[in-house]
Amino acid sequence: MKPLIDDQEAVLTQFLTDIDIQIANGQKPDALLVAGDVFDRSIPPEDAVRRLDRFLDEVIGRRGVSVAMIPGNHDSATRVGANATLLKNSGLRLFSSPESMYEPLLIKSSSGSAAIYGIPYLEPAEWGFYFKQTITSHDAALAAILESLKPQLTADRAAGRRTVLLLHAFVAGGQASESERPLSIGGSELVAAERLGEFDYVALGHLHRPQRVASDRIRYSGSLFPYSASEAGSEKGYVAIELHRDRDSDRIEFSSFKTERSLRVLSGSFAELLKTPSFDDYVIVELTDSILPFEAFRRLTTVFPHLLHVGRRPADFATLGSNQPLALRSRHEERADHEVIGDFLKEATGDGCSDEEREWLISELSQFLNKEKERVP
Numbered sequence: 001m002k003p004l005i006d007d008q009e010a011v012l013t014q015f016l017t018d019i020d021i022q023i024a025n026g027q028k029p030d031a032l033l034v035a036g037d038v039f040d041r042s043i044p045p046e047d048a049v050r051r052l053d054r055f056l057d058e059v060i061g062r063r064g065v066s067v068a069m070i071p072g073n074h075d076s077a078t079r080v081g082a083n084a085t086l087l088k089n090s091g092l093r094l095f096s097s098p099e100s101m102y103e104p105l106l107i108k109s110s111s112g113s114a115a116i117y118g119i120p121y122l123e124p125a126e127w128g129f130y131f132k133q134t135i136t137s138h139d140a141a142l143a144a145i146l147e148s149l150k151p152q153l154t155a156d157r158a159a160g161r162r163t164v165l166l167l168h169a170f171v172a173g174g175q176a177s178e179s180e181r182p183l184s185i186g187g188s189e190l191v192a193a194e195r196l197g198e199f200d201y202v203a204l205g206h207l208h209r210p211q212r213v214a215s216d217r218i219r220y221s222g223s224l225f226p227y228s229a230s231e232a233g234s235e236k237g238y239v240a241i242e243l244h245r246d247r248d249s250d251r252i253e254f255s256s257f258k259t260e261r262s263l264r265v266l267s268g269s270f271a272e273l274l275k276t277p278s279f280d281d282y283v284i285v286e287l288t289d290s291i292l293p294f295e296a297f298r299r300l301t302t303v304f305p306h307l308l309h310v311g312r313r314p315a316d317f318a319t320l321g322s323n324q325p326l327a328l329r330s331r332h333e334e335r336a337d338h339e340v341i342g343d344f345l346k347e348a349t350g351d352g353c354s355d356e357e358r359e360w361l362i363s364e365l366s367q368f369l370n371k372e373k374e375r376v377p
């Protein structure tokens with residue numbers, strides 16, 4: 001498979017060209033806002049780290065455009081924020097610690113001034129530790145953060161500065177796709193859009209689809225790239241923001257990247273798909289075979305060079321899933337363990353247990369349960 005990172009770089013190159021065009025038109029952007037996730041894991045691959053370094057050098061070093069960045073939930077805030085204090089004066093503003101929130105990136109230009117604030121992604125408990133109070137949800141964390149920023153935001157307004165916020169969150173009303181890692185367990189991830197109303201613009205990260213939430217001034221730019229089946233057909237791009245002294249003159253506009261390939265989801269049997277004429281789009285395959293064929297991914301890449309993922313969707317799947325009526329599920333609970341395991345094997349492989357396997361299961365299970373009884377008096 002062709003590494004995804006080359007295609008991501010092609011998109012970044014396109015983005016740099018757009019900046020060059022703006023500079024040539026005398027409209028050099030003051031700052032680039034990156035609302036996370038920066039990487040897709042807390043310890044990113046070395047190649048990704050190198051490419052980010054090169055990209056930042058292109059933007060800041062060669063084009064003189066400042067960058068403001070926050071870590072997302074996939075990132076390690078500490079690692080993304082390495083050398084943040086030192087880099088502050090070099091045009092790279094990393095909001096990676098709670099303390100960094102109170103030092104906004106200040107933009108001064110002929111058309112006015114703005115303060116750009118960033119909230120690093122941290123777990124609610126970490127915010128609780130910082131604010132010395134019990135915080136169990138992202139919404140409560142955001143409330144505490146904004147309360148602590150209030151005096152500064154009031155001062156900004158009094159000085160005629162426009163205010164911008166970078167936030168990595170699932171803002172109520174946003175539409176998720178399948179590839180965002182949950183922000184937290186237990187449904188405490190949503191934050192209320194109403195809290196964000198006083199900013200002139202809120203650059204949101206986390207959801208992969210570009211979208212506005214509640215107003216034109218609260219937006220997800222979306223991911224650079226489609227990462228899951230539910231993102232097939234969704235446009236990728238960036239949001240250009242122009243703030244003026246007079247709020248009515250502001251311009252906020254989405255520009256899409258011209259991608260060479262789109263993302264397609266194909267489902268069918270392994271044999272059928274191997275016979276499909278090859279094409280160059282990104283492909284996510286959902287196999288209907290009851291058993292995942294040996295080396296399915298590698299063999300399918302001979303047909304689909306831009307294969308992203310292979311999953312299984314057997315035709316009669318989901319009979320044991322959680323969507324099943326409760327009565328049917330409780331019937332499973334009344335069954336003996338070896339019968340439930342037999343059901344699972346039938347579901348997963350198409351065959352149930354043989355008589356011999358069943359006897360082995362019953363004997364192993366009873367030995368196991370007896371040992372458990374001895375262990376737990």
Ligand SMILES: [Mn+2]
Nearest residue numbers: 037072073206
């Ligand atoms: Mn995220």
